[in-house]
Amino acid sequence: MTKHLSRRGAARTLTGTAVVALGALALSACSSGGAAQREAAEFSATYDGPAVTLSYWNGFTGGDGPFMQGLVDRFNEEHDNITVESNTVEWAEFYQKLPAAVTAGEGPDVGVMHVEQLSSNAARGVIDPVDPLLDGLGLTADDFTSAIWDAIEHDGARYGVPLDVHSLAMYYNTEHFEDAGIAEAPTDAESFAEALDALQEAGYEHPFWMPARWPGHLMFLSGQWQGGGEPYAADGSAATFDSPEGVASLEWMRSVVDDGYSPGDVAQDAQYVAFKNGETSITFDGIWQINDLEESGLPYAAAPVPAVLGEPAVWASSHQFFLPHQQSPDADKVAAAQVFIAWMSEHSGDWAQAGMIPARESVRTSGVLDGTVQEPIAEAIDTMRFLPPVPGLGTIQSETLEVAVADGVLGVRSPEAALSEESGRATSLMEENLARFGG
Amino acid sequence: MSPSTAHAVDAPAPGASAPATGGRRHGRSPIAPAPATPWLFLAPFLALFGTFVLLPAGLGVWISLHDWDYTFVSHPFVGLRNYLDLLDPSSTSGGPFWESMRATGVFTASSVPLLLVVPLLVALMMNARFPGRNFLRAVYFAPYVLGVAVISVLWRYLLDTNIGPVNHYLGLVGLPDATAWLTSQPAAWVSLVAVTVWWTLGFNAVIYLAALQDIPAELYEAAQVDGASVAQRFWNVTLPGLRPVLMFVTVNTIIMSANMFGQSYLMTEGGPGRSTRTAIMRIADTGLSSFQMGSAAAMSYVLTLVLMLLSGVVFWLFRDRDAVRTRANVRTREKVRS
Numbered sequence: 090m091t092k093h094l095s096r097r098g099a100a101r102t103l104t105g106t107a108v109v110a111l112g113a114l115a116l117s118a119c120s121s122g123g124a125a126q127r128e129a130a131e132f133s134a135t136y137d138g139p140a141v142t143l144s145y146w147n148g149f150t151g152g153d154g155p156f157m158q159g160l161v162d163r164f165n166e167e168h169d170n171i172t173v174e175s176n177t178v179e180w181a182e183f184y185q186k187l188p189a190a191v192t193a194g195e196g197p198d199v200g201v202m203h204v205e206q207l208s209s210n211a212a213r214g215v216i217d218p219v220d221p222l223l224d225g226l227g228l229t230a231d232d233f234t235s236a237i238w239d240a241i242e243h244d245g246a247r248y249g250v251p252l253d254v255h256s257l258a259m260y261y262n263t264e265h266f267e268d269a270g271i272a273e274a275p276t277d278a279e280s281f282a283e284a285l286d287a288l289q290e291a292g293y294e295h296p297f298w299m300p301a302r303w304p305g306h307l308m309f310l311s312g313q314w315q316g317g318g319e320p321y322a323a324d325g326s327a328a329t330f331d332s333p334e335g336v337a338s339l340e341w342m343r344s345v346v347d348d349g350y351s352p353g354d355v356a357q358d359a360q361y362v363a364f365k366n367g368e369t370s371i372t373f374d375g376i377w378q379i380n381d382l383e384e385s386g387l388p389y390a391a392a393p394v395p396a397v398l399g400e401p402a403v404w405a406s407s408h409q410f411f412l413p414h415q416q417s418p419d420a421d422k423v424a425a426a427q428v429f430i431a432w433m434s435e436h437s438g439d440w441a442q443a444g445m446i447p448a449r450e451s452v453r454t455s456g457v458l459d460g461t462v463q464e465p466i467a468e469a470i471d472t473m474r475f476l477p478p479v480p481g482l483g484t485i486q487s488e489t490l491e492v493a494v495a496d497g498v499l500g501v502r503s504p505e506a507a508l509s510e511e512s513g514r515a516t517s518l519m520e521e522n523l524a525r526f527g528g
Numbered sequence: 529m530s531p532s533t534a535h536a537v538d539a540p541a542p543g544a545s546a547p548a549t550g551g552r553r554h555g556r557s558p559i560a561p562a563p564a565t566p567w568l569f570l571a572p573f574l575a576l577f578g579t580f581v582l583l584p585a586g587l588g589v590w591i592s593l594h595d596w597d598y599t600f601v602s603h604p605f606v607g608l609r610n611y612l613d614l615l616d617p618s619s620t621s622g623g624p625f626w627e628s629m630r631a632t633g634v635f636t637a638s639s640v641p642l643l644l645v646v647p648l649l650v651a652l653m654m655n656a657r658f659p660g661r662n663f664l665r666a667v668y669f670a671p672y673v674l675g676v677a678v679i680s681v682l683w684r685y686l687l688d689t690n691i692g693p694v695n696h697y698l699g700l701v702g703l704p705d706a707t708a709w710l711t712s713q714p715a716a717w718v719s720l721v722a723v724t725v726w727w728t729l730g731f732n733a734v735i736y737l738a739a740l741q742d743i744p745a746e747l748y749e750a751a752q753v754d755g756a757s758v759a760q761r762f763w764n765v766t767l768p769g770l771r772p773v774l775m776f777v778t779v780n781t782i783i784m785s786a787n788m789f790g791q792s793y794l795m796t797e798g799g800p801g802r803s804t805r806t807a808i809m810r811i812a813d814t815g816l817s818s819f820q821m822g823s824a825a826a827m828s829y830v831l832t833l834v835l836m837l838l839s840g841v842v843f844w845l846f847r848d849r850d851a852v853r854t855r856a857n858v859r860t861r862e863k864v865r866s
Contacts, residue, residue: 185816188599213599213819298690301711302797354689354708357797362691484817488624492802499711501800517620525597 129218129246130412132225133424134431140170141425146187146200148180149443152380156443164432171425173199184483187413191215194416199426204240204249204407205476205483211243212480212526216411218246222427226250226434232449237407240475249409250430251448252437256405256473257307258376258466259395263388265293265370274392281395285350288370296370298360299342299351301495306486307404308373309494311394312338314402314474320490325479325523328515330490331508338398339497339504346498354499379444379462391462393469405473407448410434446470481522489515592825599819610826621814621823627802628810629831631792635806636785639721643781644774647729651736652766665737669730676727676790683723684710684795710796716804720791728784732777736770743769775846779839786835807831 149157154177161173176197178186184206190196192215202210210216223229230238233251241249261274266284269291275281288296299305309330313320318334321327329335345351351369364372365385373394382389394403410430412423437447438457446467447453458464476482493511497504567574592610594603613619617626654665671679686694687709699705709719747765756764767774789808792798798805807827815824 188819192599213597215599302799352690353706354711356688356690356708356710357684359688359691366691368691481818484813487817488813492799495799496801499708499800501712514620521620 129221130423132221133427136425136428138421141421142172143198143426145173146176146197148183149177150179153443188213188215191413196413198422200411201408204409207248208243208478209480211248214414216248217414218248219250220247226431232451236475240478243478249411252408253445253448254405254407255376255445256403257373257394258391259373260389260391261371263390275395278397281397293370295352297350298355298363298369299345299498300355300360301498302357304374305498306491306494309338310404312398315396315398321477323477325519328512331512335508336505342498376463377444393466401472402474403472480526485515485518588825591821594822596822597819610822625827628805628807631805632786632807635788639724639785640781642725647732648736650733654737655740671727672730679727680791680794687719711800713803716796739770739773779842782838
């Protein structure tokens with residue numbers, strides 16, 4: 090439930106963040122260090138210095154949390170002079186807290202964040218480049234899909250060490266599919282429509298609940314990419330999610346409701362709960378939900394999101410190790426943190442148990458995914474698409490695109506009107522950001 | 529409160545006799561405390577108040593005059609631009625801000641009257657004598673002890689259009705069962721206001737109850753002897769007796785309602801559209817997600833100003849008209865005498 094819960098912690102912890110922020114204000118007011126250009130730390134493959142304790146921040150609060158802790162415990166056992174202490178907070182809180190903490194000199198020694206957040210934090214000087222680390226580990230573009238290799242770059246430097254990729258997946262209830270006589274998971278517009286009709290004929294009145302909120306915007310992005318459109322200009326100068334492909338994507342989402350395959354007004358989380366209760370037959374959600382579904386005992390399977398709007402394409406993100414910027418770096422800790430990241434990258438195959446897909450091709454094809462639920466999705470890794478690395482884009486997207494998608498699905502505004510209004514708003518925000526971050 | 533405060537100031541502070549000699553020069557009474565004494569008594573509170581209220585408030589004004597992104601090194605001074613941007617509805621900060629101020633206004637205007645009247649009715653009921661009274665008092669107060677996250681997540685599931693029990697039971701008794709409580713308007717406001725009233729009415733009710741118990745029973749007896757009806761007793765004895773508390777409750781409820789954040793953040797996510805995005809939500813997003821502290825601080829001060837004006841109006845409405853008249857009479861008499 091990592092993603093599902095991701096925004097909720099923020100209300101509770103707002104005060105805490107505000108206090109940290111205030112501390113940061115007080116400190117930054119008197120500091121005069123440069124934030125614009127960050128120096129990359131030199132690579133070290135091993136660490137044999139004095140015993141150090143590393144603080145490691147991440148947002149694995151869901152079913153993936155115990156797997157990460159298991160890996161950390163193993164690392165600690167194997168390294169006598171390095172102790173890694175995890176600090177796990179909700180992602181939404183994480184992204185508010187990290188810049189404040191790093192600016193105040195209270196940041197962690199190492200951490201994990203989503204790939205689309207790297208550029209924002211790099212532009213703010215919150216994280217340092219990791220090029221020497223990537224080189225030292227022998228990680229090159231060859232071991233990753235080009236989409237992910239491009240997404241970790243900002244201003245000519247790379248800022249993340251990819252741990253995994255995780256995309257949307259199509260989950261379906263295998264009992265319902267059997268009842269409806271569907272032998273194979275639908276893969277395109279035609280087979281998907283046939284499946285919905287067959288399910289309705291088999292007595293499943295609403296086989297595909299269409300969510301207005303999470304993960305509605307991810308379904309929308311996948312649809313726009315399938316149609317060949319792009320939601321944002323790659324240079325961050327404009328929002329283009331109101332392109333004809335975008336409008337087609339949102340119109341399709343609304344048509345699922347209009348055609349009676351989904352009830353109207355599906356509020357946050359309702360479609361997932363309905364799927365777990367066997368009330369709906371198909372749902373699109375992140376692969377990080379696999380462990381939750383396994384525990385529920387539901388008869389289900391996962392398949393790549395069908396190419397309903399054109400060519401196969403699906404929204405994806407990736408967890409990335411990063412090195413936070415240190416106001417007064419401790420060479421021992423920086424070296425130990427790199428050893429930790431290197432070890433984690435080597436062991437990313439074990440991370441597959443958390444429902445994720447290892448980012449490195451060499452690990453992915455080593456057999457760690459054989460027989461897992463996510464195996465068929467991992468095979469579609471070349472169709473996975475990432476948001477462009479534009480600083481500040483995440484905040485803009487949640488304020489504009491997500492509102493447009495929700496309104497379109499709810500029928501509050503027409504898809505075209507909602508998208509063009511919000512896209513215009515997003516463009517002016519992006520222009521402001523471009524000026525702020527210096528292009 | 530005031531008699532005891534006066535007492536503390538009048539009483540000689542221990543060890544204050546030596547500096548008091550200096551005070552005598554100014555013709556003060558020998559038992560008057562040293563000038564520093566009241567400040568020393570106030571110091572513990574002032575330290576906290578200064579650190580956590582005055583200093584941040586002052587720093588906030590300073591921040592609001594800058595383009596202040598605390599992850600950046602430089603915070604260019606922009607004068608009043610943050611405020612001017614807010615006044616310009618076509619700017620990226622102004623438009624959404626006034627949208628959210630409007631949402632806050634809608635919520636405040638619809639929740640405050642309910643939160644003034646319903647708890648009063650509850651308090652009047654709880655002030656009567658009947659078996660199980662203490663239990664019911666606890667029941668009415670119980671929701672208030674829950675956190676906003678708890679009640680919001682709870683009600684989000686209860687009110688869900690498709691899988692929520694509320695619509696399910698409405699359907700069972702033959703009422704419309706397809707109301708989109710959280711994703712359509714005006715149903716979303718109805719839900720948010722109803723949940724908030726359910727959640728916080730216990731607090732106001734307890735304050736009313738304490739005030740009701742402070743009204744002397746003799747006044748009711750006297751009114752009864754004079755032949756006043758129940759309604760007349762309520763109007764002429766209960767309400768005037770509640771006036772000071774009513775003013776506190778009104779101002780407090782307005783401020784609490786205007787600060788509404790958690791319910792719409794968690795139950796409706798500001799939707800449908802941006803209709804339930806409140807001012808505090810907007811300020812939090814601007815300051816803590818977009819890191820635009822300058823703009824967020826400016827928004828906070830605009831909201832504060834509005835709340836101060838509102839509070840002023842409430843104070844004026846609840847002013848003690850009799851007392852004002854008496855003072856005026858005294859003044860007139862003094863003038864006549866001189």
